[in-house]
Amino acid sequence: MEAVLRNLAGTAELLAVAGRSGVVEQWDKQTLSRAFHWARYCEHVFTRFHNNPGMRRIMEKQLQLTNQSLQAAFPAYTDVSFSDLSQCQHLLLVGLLNNPELPSSIMKILFDSPANTKQTEHEDVSGLCSHIIQCKSACKVLSPLTDVSAVGADAEVQGAMLMEELATLLSQSSEACRTEHFLDSVLRGCDGAAQHFCLVIAAALLTTTNPAAQTASQDFLLDWLREKHSELRHMCSTSPPALLIDLSKQHLKFRDAYCAVLKKWASEMEYSMSDGEWVQTSTNQTSVTFQKLAERFLALLKACPSLREDVVKELNVLKISDGDFDVRGLSVWGDLLSVINKCP
Amino acid sequence: MQFWLDKAVAWGQADSPDTQKDTCLHLSRLRDFLQQLITHINNMSSTTETMKTLPFLGQFLGRLCWNPYVTAHATSRRLLFQCLWGLYTEHPCNAVERKANQWIRKVLCQLATEDDCGAVQTLMKHVGVPPEEYHLKVLRKRVTLLQQNIGKSCSSLGDMNQRCSCDSLLAASEACVPLVTCPEAAPLIGALLQQPVTCVRAALSENFLDALSSAYSSQLLLLEEQAVVSLWYHSLSSLEEAVLRLLERVLTKTGLTLQQLKQQLTESLLVDEGTFEGLVPTVTSESAGASRDPAVRGHHKVFDAWFLLVQCAHWVQAAVQLLVTSGPEDCGPLLWLLTFYHHPTNRGHHRALQLVHAKEAWDHLRSLFVAFARPPPVDRLQSLVTLLSSQPQRPSPSPLLILSLLVNFAVFFQQPLSGSTEILQTV
DSSP: OHHHHHHHHHHHHHHHHHHHOGGGGGOOHHHHHHHHHHHHHHHHHHHHHTTOHHHHHHHHHHHHHHHHHHHHHSTTOOOOOTGGGGGHHHHHHHHHHHOTTSOHHHHHHHHOOOSSOSOOOTTOOTTHHHHHHHHHHHHHHHHHHHTTSSSOHHHHHHHHHHHHHHHHHHHHOSOHHHHHHHHHHHHHHTTTOHHHHHHHHHHHHHOOSOHHHHHHHHHHHHHHHHHOHHHHHHHHHHSOHHHHHHHHHHOHHHHHHHHHHHHHHHHTEEEETTTTEEEESOSSSOOOOHHHHHHHHHHHHHHOGGGHHHHHHHHHHHHHHTTOOOSTTSOHHHHHHHHHHHOO | OHHHHHHHHHHTTOOSHHHHHHHHHHHHHHHHHHHHHHHHHHHSSSHHHHHHHOTTHHHHHHHHHTOHHHHSSHHHHHHHHHHHHHTOOSSOOSHHHHHHHHHHHHHHHHHHHOOSOHHHHHHHHHHTOOHHHHHHHHHHHHHHHHHHHHHSOOOOTTOTTSOOTTHHHHHHHHHTGGGTTOGGGHHHHHHHHHSOOOSTTOOOOHHHHHHHHHHHHTTOOOOOHHHHHHHHHHOHHHHHHHHHHHHHHHHHOTTOOHHHHHHHHHHTTSSOHHHHGGGOSSOOHHHHHOOOSSHHHHHHHHHHHHHHHHHTHHHHHHHHHHHHHOOTTTHHHHHHHHHHHHOOOOGGGOHHHHHHHHHHHHHHHHHHHHOOOSSOOHHHHHHHHHHHHSOOOTTSOOHHHHHHHHHHHHHHSSSOHHHHHHHHHHO
């Protein structure tokens, strides 16, 4: 344990030096390799202990101490937190490449290209950046071909990772609030990118790689989502309708939540004499026409036939409470019902 | 320069299908141009001078750096970076050079570390996944998705009016042009190459095949064996490349041990180990005892290799011609090739004996033509006739083989025509 803490402190110092000190001028290929070796080591430590609260606390304390001394040594030093360690190699690379004192010879090693594609040693520092760039570029090249599906490869990968993390959290702790905190912080992190977040959630809910482990995590996610009313509404209005149908088919809880959102939208509509149609009253929501709303209802009922009876019953009750007229324009429920009844 | 600058401007970051297609089409020529640029830059005494001769060079290189179709391919990326480093000055002596240095560092740093989407970065941080791992996972995911799409077979069987999934084959192959050197894309490329051609639309882009061919010759291609053989079916030039490389390697290395020769031949994928067994003159317990487990697969590959050889019969022709002029040290592999062509199967493991006889025949012919004695010795001619007229029973080599050797000797051997004619007439 002592050794691990020492190594963590050492690597934090290494990061500071790499990013801020002229000492890098002396670095050669060996020093570079060693530096990345230590960064990898920290990544391993993170993976091993990040869900172990006791160990994590000890390590965070150590890092706090190291941060303090580094603050004194380097002006404008930014602290390294325990969660930063998961990206230690990346941090090291960012620091080095932004350091004007880094010799061009070292940079050349990082951006070198292999002479042929014989498998380079897994932990070879040479060509590290070249490989990263190749990977990112290849992703971009393939994206027009693959991102025609509703969710897209990025969201799928992120969704899968989210599920993995959820599963780990749920299996390791009995306190549900920890997992809730995690989801809340992820949501906060995606502030300003709500649509992206919705896609990731959808992808997470559609992941089918490990059914046994997934049910609990997906269930938890659904429960959490149902409480986030505005996120749920946003998801229903911005996601492709087909995606929402897929989600409804796979998860009863989602089906019910989606149905509830559709009903909410209907309840917010008013009949406009001039347009001769139902329109949404509140302007701060993504606009949906009556036509589209009815289409969504139909699609949902077609995909989930078991829902039909209940929905029809409910709409009937609401129509009756509106006066039970069969004239168009008097009750949104009645008009919806007539559309639904036309298509068995 | 202007042409390429305009191209780079037009391509931008290759966001639209047209720019993407255009970039792919011009990739190999762009590589040549970049090579020229490197030479030019190296010939200049300083960056200041270079910038005077090519004022838009920085802008040009900068634009290319952000075009993923250029940076995905190993060679174009290497050449591009070489250009950049060519402009870097260790000890800058003026503002231009200092600025150039700063710019080069900045561009490289951004390429390697910046990410478009902040939300993704945050999410990845929360789940504890480093950016490099994330990008690798997304790439693999995309490759898998595409592979699955390609696997879907098509049943339209030549009906031009029916739409089918084979349209996507062409698009996918076109998009893979910059990815031929990317190891993670290998499964996708393999799938494209091995897709059975069941429909008129199931065509691979020519550009794609060319790109594969040139990556293959630069030894930057990393594909599974089956995929490489499929490449040969699609692209004759890469097969020729493979055979040429094999012959070069085998013929230029004098004093190759049998083991090394075997390794060379089997590595080339043109020859299967089981077929090679016949070349081992003394049957060691190892090669005798070892029954090649995937025996059926072995035969398949033999047939494949032989079939391909037949399609490129001019290689065999070349081998025969070479036999006329080569000495006893070099004739081994050539005789082997000839024997294989005439006797691809190795039933009863007679290959070794066949080769011995083939060598005898060759020796015969050689001595016949070398000796300027007129008239040619009767006994020699007699044995030659015997060889030619003998039943094609193993283990003697086929009369056709002997005949083709004879004809080639007659035609290509360095001696007066009359001598050759006499020999031929007598035989």
